[in-house]
Amino acid sequence: MRKFLHYAGNIAGMIIAFVLYAFLQGFYFFPKKIHMPMKSVGIALITVIVLWLIFWLYKQQLKYVNNWGFNEEPHWKWKKVLVAFIGFILITIGAVITLNLVSGGKTVSTNQQELNRISLQSGMMFKIMVGFIAPFCEEVIFRGMFFNTFFTKATSFNKWAGILVSGFVFAFMHDPALSKFIIVYWVLGCVLGWVYLQTKDLRYSMMTHMAYNLLGVI
Incomplete structure (x- = not known):
């Protein structure tokens, strides 16, 4: 029963976080459809509340099971910054290689085509979402909450299996049609x-996710 409640509670948390993330996207992808007094201030306030809530849900999960030692203080270390930088190099190289393998670098995924279309109507709001908010939400959901739910034991097998599986789930959410481009997203998710x-x-x-996404919007 305890395991069932653990899975059920964590999955519910993931669903809530994903719904909140989708809700937030509407403000940034379709800003012209939002009508409220002091719109910029309102959107900023809603964003802070939603991001805080999503991260709070993640930290609540860690209170019950945290065999890996996730999110422990001190949070900032130069060695970890170096890992993030190496990740940025790997993710950039991996994207270039896989894109050339699947399409010769001449075509883009359906997901990217849709993002390009949305960017034309949302302007700077699109850049804020893709460059900062999306990486924040997606890392909490696809890395943090995913490992907290499905790969809770700190073993070597769970580490690599979790990286592969969470990477695939991340890829599937970006390419549900399972096109050839899912390989690109899978590599990104694994890194x-x-x-x-x-x-x-x-x-x-x-940090790694934001740096990579910003390459495409700056």
């Missing part, structure tokens, strides 16, 4: 999972 497991802190996989 981010590796950064998280090496540092035991989401702040560093977020």
Whole structure:
């Protein structure tokens, strides 16, 4: 019963976090449809509340099971920053190699086509979402909450199996049609999972994710 409650509670937390993330996307991808007084201030306040809530859900999970030692203080170490930087190099090289393997670098995924379309109507709000908010939310959900739920025991097998599986789930959410581009997203997800497991802190996989995403929007 305790295991069932653990899985059920954590999965519910993941679903809530994903719904909150999708809710937040509406403000940034379709800002012209949002009508409220002092819109910029309102969106900023809603963003802070939603991001705080998503990270709070993640930390609540860690209170019950945390065999890996995730999110322990001190949070900032130069060695971990170096891991994040190495992750950025790996993720950039991996993206270039896999994109050339699957398409010769001449075409982009359906997900990227849709993002390109949305960027035309949302402007700077799109860059904020893709560059900062999306990496924050996706790392909490696909790395933090995922490991807290399905790979809780700190073993070598769980480390590498978790990296591969969480990477695939991340890829599937970006390419549910299972096109050839899912390989690209899978590699990206695996590198981010590796950064998280090496540092035991989401702040560093977020840094890697943000740096990579910003390459495409700046």
